[in-house]
Amino acid sequence: MTDPxxxxxxxxxxxxxxxxxxxxxxxxxVHAVEDHSLPVVNLGILFRAxxxxxxxxxxxxxxxxxxxxxxxxSRLLPGDALDEEMDSMGSSIDTGMDxxxxxxxGWTLARHLPRELELMAxxxxxxxxxxxxxxxxxxxxxxMIQRRWDNPQQVASLQxxxxxxxxxxxxxxxxxxxxxxxxxxxxxxxxxxxxxxPETAIMTVAxxxxxxxxxxxxxxxLGDWNPGPATPAPVPEPGGALxxxxxxxxxxxxxANIRIGHLSIELDHPDHCPLKLLDMVLGNGxxxxxxxxxxxxxxxxxxxxxxxxxxRALVPGTFTIGCGTKYETLDEALPAILGHxxxxxxxxxxxxxxxxxxxxxxxxxxxxxxSAWSVAWRAAWxxxxxxxxxxxxxxxxxxxxxxxxxxxxxxxxxxxxxxLILVFVxxxxxxxxxxxRFGTVRELPIxxxxxx
Amino acid sequence: MTTTALTAELQSFADTVVERKLKNGLTVLxxxxxxVATVHFAFxxxxxxxxxxxxxxxxxxxxxxxxFKGTEAVGTKSWRKERxxxxxxxxxxxxxxxxxxxxPAADAGRLERLKKRFDRVEAQAEKLVEPNEFDAVYAxxxxxxxxxxxxxxxxxxxxxxxxxxxxxxxxxxxxxxxMPILRQFYRERNVxxxxxxxxxxxxxxxxxxxxxxxxxxxxxxxxxxxxxxSDLQRMTRTDLEGFFRSRYRPDRAVIAAVGAIGKDxxxxxxxxxxxxxxPGEPARPVVTVEPEQNxxxxxxxxxxxxxxxxVAWPIPTWGHPDKAALDALSSVLGNGLSSRLHAGLVKxxxxxxxxxxxxxxxxxxxxxxxxxxxxxxxxxTPAECxxxxxxxxxxVTRDGVSPREVTKVANLLEAQRFQQLQDNTFMAAELAGxxxxxxxxxxxxxxxxxxxxxTPDDVLRVAREYLVPRRRSVITLLPTGSPAxxxxxxxxxxxxxxxxxxxx
Numbered sequence: 001m002t003d004p005x006x007x008x009x010x011x012x013x014x015x016x017x018x019x020x021x022x023x024x025x026x027x028x029x030v031h032a033v034e035d036h037s038l039p040v041v042n043l044g045i046l047f048r049a050x051x052x053x054x055x056x057x058x059x060x061x062x063x064x065x066x067x068x069x070x071x072x073x074s075r076l077l078p079g080d081a082l083d084e085e086m087d088s089m090g091s092s093i094d095t096g097m098d099x100x101x102x103x104x105x106g107w108t109l110a111r112h113l114p115r116e117l118e119l120m121a122x123x124x125x126x127x128x129x130x131x132x133x134x135x136x137x138x139x140x141x142x143x144m145i146q147r148r149w150d151n152p153q154q155v156a157s158l159q160x161x162x163x164x165x166x167x168x169x170x171x172x173x174x175x176x177x178x179x180x181x182x183x184x185x186x187x188x189x190x191x192x193x194x195x196x197x198p199e200t201a202i203m204t205v206a207x208x209x210x211x212x213x214x215x216x217x218x219x220x221x222l223g224d225w226n227p228g229p230a231t232p233a234p235v236p237e238p239g240g241a242l243x244x245x246x247x248x249x250x251x252x253x254x255x256a257n258i259r260i261g262h263l264s265i266e267l268d269h270p271d272h273c274p275l276k277l278l279d280m281v282l283g284n285g286x287x288x289x290x291x292x293x294x295x296x297x298x299x300x301x302x303x304x305x306x307x308x309x310x311x312r313a314l315v316p317g318t319f320t321i322g323c324g325t326k327y328e329t330l331d332e333a334l335p336a337i338l339g340h341x342x343x344x345x346x347x348x349x350x351x352x353x354x355x356x357x358x359x360x361x362x363x364x365x366x367x368x369x370x371s372a373w374s375v376a377w378r379a380a381w382x383x384x385x386x387x388x389x390x391x392x393x394x395x396x397x398x399x400x401x402x403x404x405x406x407x408x409x410x411x412x413x414x415x416x417x418x419x420l421i422l423v424f425v426x427x428x429x430x431x432x433x434x435x436x437r438f439g440t441v442r443e444l445p446i447x448x449x450x451x452x
Numbered sequence: 453m454t455t456t457a458l459t460a461e462l463q464s465f466a467d468t469v470v471e472r473k474l475k476n477g478l479t480v481l482x483x484x485x486x487x488v489a490t491v492h493f494a495f496x497x498x499x500x501x502x503x504x505x506x507x508x509x510x511x512x513x514x515x516x517x518x519x520f521k522g523t524e525a526v527g528t529k530s531w532r533k534e535r536x537x538x539x540x541x542x543x544x545x546x547x548x549x550x551x552x553x554x555x556p557a558a559d560a561g562r563l564e565r566l567k568k569r570f571d572r573v574e575a576q577a578e579k580l581v582e583p584n585e586f587d588a589v590y591a592x593x594x595x596x597x598x599x600x601x602x603x604x605x606x607x608x609x610x611x612x613x614x615x616x617x618x619x620x621x622x623x624x625x626x627x628x629x630x631m632p633i634l635r636q637f638y639r640e641r642n643v644x645x646x647x648x649x650x651x652x653x654x655x656x657x658x659x660x661x662x663x664x665x666x667x668x669x670x671x672x673x674x675x676x677x678x679x680x681x682s683d684l685q686r687m688t689r690t691d692l693e694g695f696f697r698s699r700y701r702p703d704r705a706v707i708a709a710v711g712a713i714g715k716d717x718x719x720x721x722x723x724x725x726x727x728x729x730x731p732g733e734p735a736r737p738v739v740t741v742e743p744e745q746n747x748x749x750x751x752x753x754x755x756x757x758x759x760x761x762x763v764a765w766p767i768p769t770w771g772h773p774d775k776a777a778l779d780a781l782s783s784v785l786g787n788g789l790s791s792r793l794h795a796g797l798v799k800x801x802x803x804x805x806x807x808x809x810x811x812x813x814x815x816x817x818x819x820x821x822x823x824x825x826x827x828x829x830x831x832x833t834p835a836e837c838x839x840x841x842x843x844x845x846x847x848v849t850r851d852g853v854s855p856r857e858v859t860k861v862a863n864l865l866e867a868q869r870f871q872q873l874q875d876n877t878f879m880a881a882e883l884a885g886x887x888x889x890x891x892x893x894x895x896x897x898x899x900x901x902x903x904x905x906x907t908p909d910d911v912l913r914v915a916r917e918y919l920v921p922r923r924r925s926v927i928t929l930l931p932t933g934s935p936a937x938x939x940x941x942x943x944x945x946x947x948x949x950x951x952x953x954x955x956x
Contacts, residue, residue: 003525003623004525004526004620004623004627005585005589007620007623009593009616010616012489012614012615015489035487038465038870038874039464040870040874080790083790084860086790087789087860087861088856088859089863090863090865090866090868091867108867109867109870136798136799139802140798140805140829142829143830144805147827151653151656151757153650253756257653285591286584286587287520287584288583288587288588288591292584293584297584297636298583299639300640300642301646302643303643303644303646304646304650324649324650325646326645326646326649359591359592360591361594362594363593363614364595364614366489366594367490367594367612369489370488370711370876371875
């Protein structure tokens with residue numbers, strides 16, 4: 001029988017698939033990839049906006065505005081009629097606002113594409129914000145605030161985010177019920193008017209269409225939308241992070257949920273590529289990252305264990321390790337995890353683990369082009385984030401060129417065992433004894449969300 | 453059920469699927485996609501949690517985890533040296549289990565001695581392991597998304613590779629179905645127990661778990677896929693080997709490959725798998741039929757979470773003439789923002805933040821449930837959502853549905869079909885899974901044709917027949933500390949409908 005480890009294959013020649021870039025007469029950028037293998041079309045559009053720009057006493061305004069645009073429908077088609085028509089076509093339009101972007105995503109069978117584009121344009125250009133749907137948006141938001149802490153894994157992630165970015169900074173804060181109650185329809189209308197402008201729009205379309213016809217439709221529905229003077233809002237800085245240390249979020253559950261990490265680099269940092277390789281070696285990727293291999297496979301302590309170094313375009317990103325383990329093994333898992341962080345700073349990685357991470361990336365080149373949507377979306381995302389159009393290949397080359405010496409260097413420069421914030425969600429009586437051996441344990445209760 | 457023609461768009465998709473069958477019963481589906489240089493494999497087996505013997509719940513899923521531990525060649529420095537150690541571990545684990553089973557009479561000293569010896573031998577065995585080499589071999593060649601999932605109905609293994617690595621896949625998977633070695637078992641058993649703990653801390657997961665337990669009394673759909681903690685703690689490696697030998701068989705297996713299919717793709721698969729022998733008679737399929745329910749069942753879960761509601765009614769599955777009408781009914785009730793439950797509970801009455809309906813929980817191979825779920829909006833309660841949901845259902849059973857509504861849900865379900873096929877790995881898993889579970893990958897495509905033939909009367913009839921109070925099961929999730937049960941709230945106490953705004 002063939003030993004699969006001994007099989008050799010020639011290097012696969014991969015023909016890159018590129019999106020075509022188009023600019024509508026009013027400046028809207030469109031990245032398109034035709035793919036006729038199924039009669040469907042995916043689309044997306046990004047606008048420069050974000051919840052980081054919400055006024056201090058209105059956290060939640062941005063995301064509520066985005067929700068109300070869809071729920072309220074447009075002057076062309078009010079919300080309930082829009083819901084009805086979307087379901088009748090089997091199509092979708094979803095709007096949302098994150099920290100640093102407003103997005104609309106759509107999906108449709110190809111035969112309904114022109115109508116999908118028309119409705120998308122109307123939601124963007126002339127959302128109606130009927131008071132009744134503004135109110136519904138508020139009620140939905142209030143309930144989401146209420147339910148934010150239901151899932152222990154999400155509790156861990158949100159508390160970690162608050163801790164590293166500062167609980168009241170625009171990058172770490174969470175909207176409260178009082179703020180959601182205070183948001184008015186007028187505020188939504190002016191926010192929409194301020195951010196939803198063609199001059200910052202970048203669009204992605206992938207699927208079964210003829211590009212010329214697509215562009216004609218887009219010109220028809222969006223081309224006469226007049227741009228105004230672009231007034232980019234200044235990016236607020238994070239601030240007020242909690243001091244490094246151990247934080248316990250009390251919760252009576254069956255397992256301790258853990259997040260460990262600190263702030264990390266911005267997207268354009270020169271160490272981005274070696275750090276990406278470091279992350280792959282540590283815990284982002286295969287069954288053979290250190291954390292998976294040690295904490296899960298060898299010790300059997302966790303189902304979920306991972307690391308993520310996520311650089312961001314506008315502010316420092318995060319370095320995070322996540323894990324869930326039963327209380328009885330907390331005192332084995334925690335030093336083991338911290339040991340891996342320290343070890344990366346103490347000695348060079350082994351040749352075989354670095355090679356494995358690079359091989360997977362290198363021979364996986366074909367996967368960068370296997371989906372029309374991912375090709376088109378990537379092009380749009382790079383442009384939105386201010387990255388060069390050839391960033392994919394530059395980044396890949398950077399990672400493949402990084403050495404174990406680079407990993408050691410960036411580990412020393414960017415992993416800080418003395419600055420770690422450690423968040424544990426779990427039963428205090430069962431967590432404390434294990435945690436107190438590692439330092440002072442501070443409680444980080446779930447914040448009061450009714451006011452503030 | 454009559455065989456229905458496919459709609460034009462689904463027909464042109466179905467035309468791209470090449471189906472082959474080997475002499476040992478293994479089905480191979482090849483779906484070429486243009487413009488890609490990758491192949492996305494799904495290897496599905498018609499064995500799931502329903503096939504587990506009593507006292508061995510969770511074995512199908514635990515086996516799936518163990519299937520990544522390698523073979524006689526992959527994953528070890530020396531299988532010859534490893535083998536006797538694994539046997540010894542099994543013996544000691546058995547001895548410890550027997551000692552523990554004596555309860556209070558168990559000899560603590562003996563247990564401790566056994567555990568020490570066990571740990572020593574396990575450490576020796578561990579030294580011979582090449583950890584996660586099965587993954588490493590694929591990764592080295594650029595493999596992506598190596599994973600697997602187990603459901604009530606089936607188990608499916610996935611991986612995607614650069615298009616010129618088909619031979620790697622056949623060599624790896626051929627060995628995996630012929631000589632899997634279940635090494636590092638005792639550690640992996642703990643990993644799966646941690647997976648169970650994650651699930652049990654999640655309100656959503658608990659809602660599903662309790663619903664299965666309440667709605668099924670006899671059929672194995674009552675047991676969650678991950679199994680019961682106590683069964684997992686007592687599972688042995690020998691149990692898993694026996695399960696694998698009887699259940700993983702070519703005549704219950706399906707390979708689907710999606711992507712850059714070459715001239716030699718099928719030949720390579722055939723060469724590897726044609727020698728895979730059928731291991732005797734297939735194990736008996738599930739014969740238990742859930743007895744008819746004759747009274748409402750209710751249960752309450754207390755958790756540190758906001759309230760939720762699930763209500764479910766037993767329904768038949770594939771092969772039954774009412775299948776399409778029930779799926780349409782479910783969509784009329786709770787698929788999409790214009791569905792009756794969303795419009796009624798979220799938009800109009802505003803008692804819920806979200807409401808939905810769906811079929812095919814806990815599985816689709818056997819009769820299952822039409823389930824509605826609602827997440828109340830504070831201060832409204834699950835009881836108010838329940839009353840409101842019943843009113844929405846009553847408008848269907850009293851007044852029926854419109855032809856437009858039937859067409860709408862047929863369109864919606866057809867579109868959702870395509871949505872599930874657009875990712876190549878999903879497509880492979882979907883088609884292989886349908887073939888392994890239902891015996892024909894076209895089942896769900898034909899069903900779209902069945903949906904198109906439905907009339908409002910069909911939907912009305914199944915609503916009246918199936919959604920009856922005496923057959924429903926109701927789960928209420930309440931925050932810890934709230935009273936054990938909430939009184940049912942009469943419908944009249946629900947908030948009056950908010951006035952429509954003139955601008956709307």
